[in-house]
Amino acid sequence: MAEVLSAGPSVQLNLVGLSKNDYRGAPTTLCQGCGHNSIANQIIAACYEANVAPERLVKFSGIGCSSKSPTYFLNRSFGFNGLHGRMPSVATGALFADTGLRGLGVSGDGDSANIGMGQFKHAVRRNVPMVYIVENNGVYGLTKGQFSATAEEGLELKHQGRNPYMPIDIAWEALVGGATFVARSFAGDPKQVKELIKAALGHHGIAVLDIISPCVTFNNQDNTYHSYAWGKEHEVALHELSYVPPAHEITVEYNEGEDKEVILHDGSSIILKKLDRDYDPTHRADALRVLEEANSCSCLITGLIYVDPAKPELTELYNLIDTPLNRLGEADLRPAPDTIAMINSLMF
Amino acid sequence: MSRKIVNDFSITVGTVNGSGSQTANTTILRALFKMGIPVSGKNLFPSNIQGLPTWYTIRVNENGFTARRAEHEIVICMNPNSFTRDLADVLPGGAFFYADDIKQPITRDDITIYPMPVKSLMRAQTDVPPNLKDLVANMVYVGILAQMLGIDLSTIKSALEFHFKGRQKPVDLNFNVVQSAADWAKTNLTKKDPYFVERTNKTEGLIMTDGNTAAALGAIYGGVQFAAWYPITPASSLAEELLEYLPILRKREDGKHTYAVIQAEDELAAIGMAIGAGWAGLRAMTSTSGPGLSLMTEFAGLAYYTEVPVVIWDVQRVGPSTGLPTRTSQGDLTFTHYMGHGDTEQVILLPGTVNECFEFGWKAFDIAEHMQTPIFVLSDLELGMNQWMTEPFRYPDTRMDRGKILWEEDLEKLNGVWARYKDVDGDGIPYRTVPGNKHPAAAYFLRGTGHDENARYSEEPEVWAANMARLKRKYKNAAKFIPAPIIEKTPGADIGIIAFGSTEPAIREARHQIETEAGLRSDSMRIRGIPFISQVREFIESHTNNYVVEMNRDGQMYQLLLTEYPDLSGKLRSIAFNDGLPATAKWVKESILALEVK
Numbered sequence: 001m002a003e004v005l006s007a008g009p010s011v012q013l014n015l016v017g018l019s020k021n022d023y024r025g026a027p028t029t030l031c032q033g034c035g036h037n038s039i040a041n042q043i044i045a046a047c048y049e050a051n052v053a054p055e056r057l058v059k060f061s062g063i064g065c066s067s068k069s070p071t072y073f074l075n076r077s078f079g080f081n082g083l084h085g086r087m088p089s090v091a092t093g094a095l096f097a098d099t100g101l102r103g104l105g106v107s108g109d110g111d112s113a114n115i116g117m118g119q120f121k122h123a124v125r126r127n128v129p130m131v132y133i134v135e136n137n138g139v140y141g142l143t144k145g146q147f148s149a150t151a152e153e154g155l156e157l158k159h160q161g162r163n164p165y166m167p168i169d170i171a172w173e174a175l176v177g178g179a180t181f182v183a184r185s186f187a188g189d190p191k192q193v194k195e196l197i198k199a200a201l202g203h204h205g206i207a208v209l210d211i212i213s214p215c216v217t218f219n220n221q222d223n224t225y226h227s228y229a230w231g232k233e234h235e236v237a238l239h240e241l242s243y244v245p246p247a248h249e250i251t252v253e254y255n256e257g258e259d260k261e262v263i264l265h266d267g268s269s270i271i272l273k274k275l276d277r278d279y280d281p282t283h284r285a286d287a288l289r290v291l292e293e294a295n296s297c298s299c300l301i302t303g304l305i306y307v308d309p310a311k312p313e314l315t316e317l318y319n320l321i322d323t324p325l326n327r328l329g330e331a332d333l334r335p336a337p338d339t340i341a342m343i344n345s346l347m348f
Numbered sequence: 349m350s351r352k353i354v355n356d357f358s359i360t361v362g363t364v365n366g367s368g369s370q371t372a373n374t375t376i377l378r379a380l381f382k383m384g385i386p387v388s389g390k391n392l393f394p395s396n397i398q399g400l401p402t403w404y405t406i407r408v409n410e411n412g413f414t415a416r417r418a419e420h421e422i423v424i425c426m427n428p429n430s431f432t433r434d435l436a437d438v439l440p441g442g443a444f445f446y447a448d449d450i451k452q453p454i455t456r457d458d459i460t461i462y463p464m465p466v467k468s469l470m471r472a473q474t475d476v477p478p479n480l481k482d483l484v485a486n487m488v489y490v491g492i493l494a495q496m497l498g499i500d501l502s503t504i505k506s507a508l509e510f511h512f513k514g515r516q517k518p519v520d521l522n523f524n525v526v527q528s529a530a531d532w533a534k535t536n537l538t539k540k541d542p543y544f545v546e547r548t549n550k551t552e553g554l555i556m557t558d559g560n561t562a563a564a565l566g567a568i569y570g571g572v573q574f575a576a577w578y579p580i581t582p583a584s585s586l587a588e589e590l591l592e593y594l595p596i597l598r599k600r601e602d603g604k605h606t607y608a609v610i611q612a613e614d615e616l617a618a619i620g621m622a623i624g625a626g627w628a629g630l631r632a633m634t635s636t637s638g639p640g641l642s643l644m645t646e647f648a649g650l651a652y653y654t655e656v657p658v659v660i661w662d663v664q665r666v667g668p669s670t671g672l673p674t675r676t677s678q679g680d681l682t683f684t685h686y687m688g689h690g691d692t693e694q695v696i697l698l699p700g701t702v703n704e705c706f707e708f709g710w711k712a713f714d715i716a717e718h719m720q721t722p723i724f725v726l727s728d729l730e731l732g733m734n735q736w737m738t739e740p741f742r743y744p745d746t747r748m749d750r751g752k753i754l755w756e757e758d759l760e761k762l763n764g765v766w767a768r769y770k771d772v773d774g775d776g777i778p779y780r781t782v783p784g785n786k787h788p789a790a791a792y793f794l795r796g797t798g799h800d801e802n803a804r805y806s807e808e809p810e811v812w813a814a815n816m817a818r819l820k821r822k823y824k825n826a827a828k829f830i831p832a833p834i835i836e837k838t839p840g841a842d843i844g845i846i847a848f849g850s851t852e853p854a855i856r857e858a859r860h861q862i863e864t865e866a867g868l869r870s871d872s873m874r875i876r877g878i879p880f881i882s883q884v885r886e887f888i889e890s891h892t893n894n895y896v897v898e899m900n901r902d903g904q905m906y907q908l909l910l911t912e913y914p915d916l917s918g919k920l921r922s923i924a925f926n927d928g929l930p931a932t933a934k935w936v937k938e939s940i941l942a943l944e945v946k
Contacts, residue, residue, distance in 0.1 A: 026804075054791070055784070055785065055786045055787075055788075055790070055791065058628075058783045059793070070793070071793055071805070075791070076788055076791050077791055078781075078782075078783040078785075078790075078791045078792065078793075078794075079791070079792075079793035079794065080624065080627060080793075080794045081793065081794065081795040081796065081797070082620070082623075082650060082794075082796060083620070083646055083647060083650055083796065086616060086617075086620045086646075086647070088617075088620075089576075089612065089616065089617040089618075089619075089620025089621045089624065090620050090621070090623060090624035090627070091624060092610070092617075092620075092621045092624060093574060093576060093620065093621035093622055093623065093624030093625035093626075093627075093628070093630075093632065094624035094625060094627055094628040094783060095624075095628075096573075096574055096608050096625055096628070096630065097625060097628030097629050097630050097782065097783060097784060098628070098783060098784035100784065101783055101784060118613060118614065118617075119613070119616070119617055119620070122612075122613040122617065315608075318605055318608045319603070319604055319605050320604060320605050320606075320608070321600070321602070321604040321605065321606055322604070324784050325573050325574075325606065325607075325608075325629075325630055326573075326628055326629030326630055326782050326783075326784055327629075327784070328573070328606055329748075329750075330571065330747060330748045332606050333571030333573065333598075333606060333631070333748070334569055334570075334571050334744065334748060335568065335569060335597040335598065337743050339597055340569075340740075340741060340742070340743045343565060343593075343597070343741060344555055344740040344741055347555040347556060347557040347561075347740075347741075348378050348381065348507070348510050348555065348556040348557065348735075
């Protein structure tokens with residue numbers, strides 16, 4: 001707060017005049033090798049490269065290892081680290097204060113799929129204007145290694161024994177809940193993570209990113225779903241994805257007819273370069289099918305699973321004045337003195 | 349007929365829940381009010397949509413004593429299932445009106461019995477569509493009662509016009525039934541009971557409304573920008589009245605809104621949203637009742653510790669648990685005061701009249717933003733959902749207080765040097781910035797974890813202790829924003845009576861009764877908020893015996909006073925009881941006299 005980082009003359013600046021350093025936060029206190037650190041770094045890179053003004057982003061988180069991470073990026077953005085599982089409601093209220101703001105939420109599988117499932121699904125249903133990242137590792141870190149609701153059936157953990165329950169699929173829940181942007185990625189695939197974050201920042205409404213983010217301390221056995229080794233071996237990307245900011249020329253190699261371009265609400269676009277299959281993320285039924293397939297194929301399908309750029313976001317449903325609500329004063333907020341007689345006359 | 353008794357009795361109407369009797373009952377209430385007679389109406393209803401017995405009780409009193417009475421001179425019975433009980437409830441010498449299709453034995457000869465041919469009168473009403481007949485049938489007892497008591501039919505018409513918002517068709521439909529029932533009574537019934545009403549001027553200049561409407565209007569005059577809520581009896585109508593009046597009072601030429609009201613998925617989300625909005629600089633509120641308040645506890649502690657302004661209305665009902673959802677109580681006081689784990693002290697406002705619901709509705713935002721803390725306003729079902737006579741609402745007499753907010757130009761002047769939790773002014777209240785502020789030094793990271801003055805994570809013992817000590821200083825400072833208690837003095841008073849909230853009419857009447865019947869003179873103090881301010885101590889000190897009267901089992905206000913003033917414990921006595929019904933003067937009087945050793 002007190003120290004304003006300013007870039008030296010030799011440092012490269014982006015289009016909003018900031019260096020990459022301006023997007024950094026405090027040093028991480030998570031374990032070395034934690035997937036969450038890798039994601040924090042990609043958030044920094046994505047915001048820098050996408051020329052995001054830090055004061056237009058508001059960070060939100062709940063409780064858990066993942067929820068600590070917003071301190072590790074975007075020092076110049078406001079942040080609210082609230083209660084376990086209750087990040088969505090706080091973001092929902094806060095984002096009404098100034099509709100020029102976009103939320104950047106970081107949650108975990110315990111925070112969103114266990115204690116916070118209700119709020120998660122209602123934030124999705126309301127299309128809250130935020131990026132909603134779930135750093136998904138299938139395990140509780142801060143309380144030392146208990147199963148979360150995304151742990152696969154049969155997973156064995158040191159002090160917990162065998163997980164008897166079916167896992168909850170974050171991407172599936174988001175999609176079924178009506179999310180307008182659903183993606184899955186893998187912390188071991190930083191390039192894809194970064195491009196997806198950029199696309200999510202350019203999206204209008206909620207963008208749910210289910211990012212498999214291995215816990216090196218409690219759940220990283222080679223043969224388990226949330227491990228680096230398994231992810232690296234089994235990742236199947238739906239496409240190669242690039243984000244093109246608004247008013248930029250598309251410079252990525254692009255095969256018309258074969259590759260796909262999705263134009264987002266702010267004029268930016270996502271180029272989806274075809275890999276092994278034809279996949280159109282604007283079709284909800286296809287999205288549901290691909291997630292179902294991911295369940296049965298023993299593979300980690302990643303990429304942009306679904307996007308609907310047209311649906312209005314929450315605050316647009318309220319016909320709000322253009323001035324940010326939190327800059328309104330008494331003149332706009334308190335009815336005029338002569339109304340009191342009218343109100344009294346409306347009573348019996 | 350014995351001596352005529354004018355403008356001094358109670359009426360109880362027993363009906364079936366969901367039968368539309370509420371329109372009929374409030375019509376009687378408003379008609380009496382329009383005649384200038386002080387009245388109160390209390391809906392004693394079951395937690396049910398349709399079918400169970402429900403009662404509405406009206407107190408008519410020329411001297412303005414309108415607390416509930418447990419005794420009824422006049423009983424109207426429309427419900428066969430409550431017939432025996434209703435008949436037994438009439439005071440000797442009273443009157444009993446009943447729908448004559450109820451064929452049950454009349455076992456009393458000490459009262460006047462008036463059968464009402466509801467069915468046959470309704471059969472003659474060919475204008476009433478068959479689907480409305482059951483609803484409109486309640487107007488039969490309105491007409492008959494009006495005729496037998498002397499209620500002016502023109503006042504009934506104005507009450508109906510108000511209820512139906514001037515729509516002529518339903519007004520006519522209902523009034524025709526009232527008129528024909530009154531005509532029937534005039535021809536067919538002989539007045540034998542002594543009870544009459546007569547026009548007077550005791551309600552001149554007053555309005556009639558309920559506390560939840562008043563609270564919503566107050567919040568609107570307080571500039572509410574964000575409200576999140578979840579449906580719960582008896583608080584739902586507070587949020588619904590926001591939706592009713594915001595479009596009228598905050599109408600803009602461009603048609604745009606300066607507010608948002610959201611129905612949340614539960615009370616956790618409702619307070620979470622309100623806290624998010626309050627943190628981001630909006631005048632934010634939520635409204636709920638006991639079970640919802642329980643769910644809000646963790647968030648209440650977070651907002652206290654992270655210093656987020658937010659207003660929480662608790663329209664109290666009977667707990668613990670689901671309890672009696674449609675009955676009134678003052679049982680959330682200690683829970684709310686300490687709401688949150690760890691060392692938490694919450695600031696509470698205690699409105700005791702409908703007018704105060706309005707006043708505290710706007711004031712709560714000023715206090716919340718000035719103090720940067722949650723403000724709880726404890727109303728109750730009795731105040732919130734029943735119709736009350738009250739002084740007209742008064743326009744706020746102070747400008748909005750937005751508290752210590754730093755915007756871009758402020759930070760510019762400070763060269764960007766500031767700290768979120770630093771006590772710059774020595775009052776325990778720090779400065780804050782809100783999202784959207786574009787100054788590069790504006791942002792901070794709010795956390796529910798231990799934090800230093802710069803809002804950075806800290807586990808340092810001295811940092812924690814110093815911050816908690818500052819919060820304590822800040823809380824103590826809140827006292828200067830708490831509305832002063834209402835103190836009424838009698839020269840040479842023997843005792844003090846301490847109360848709060850909706851027991852006000854019962855206390856006022858009880859003071860009159862103990863003085864006239866037992867020669868005991870009293871002072872009274874109605875506390876209007878916590879933390880307690882100096883007048884509270886002074887009042888207690890100035891009486892040997894102070895009776896703390898409240899509608900809960902454990903004497904919660906008594907407990908809080910004992911905790912605050914252990915040195916005055918010998919001067920405090922507890923009178924606490926709750927069965928879900930509004931307090932009566934008789935209960936207050938008898939309880940005090942039982943404890944008062946002469």
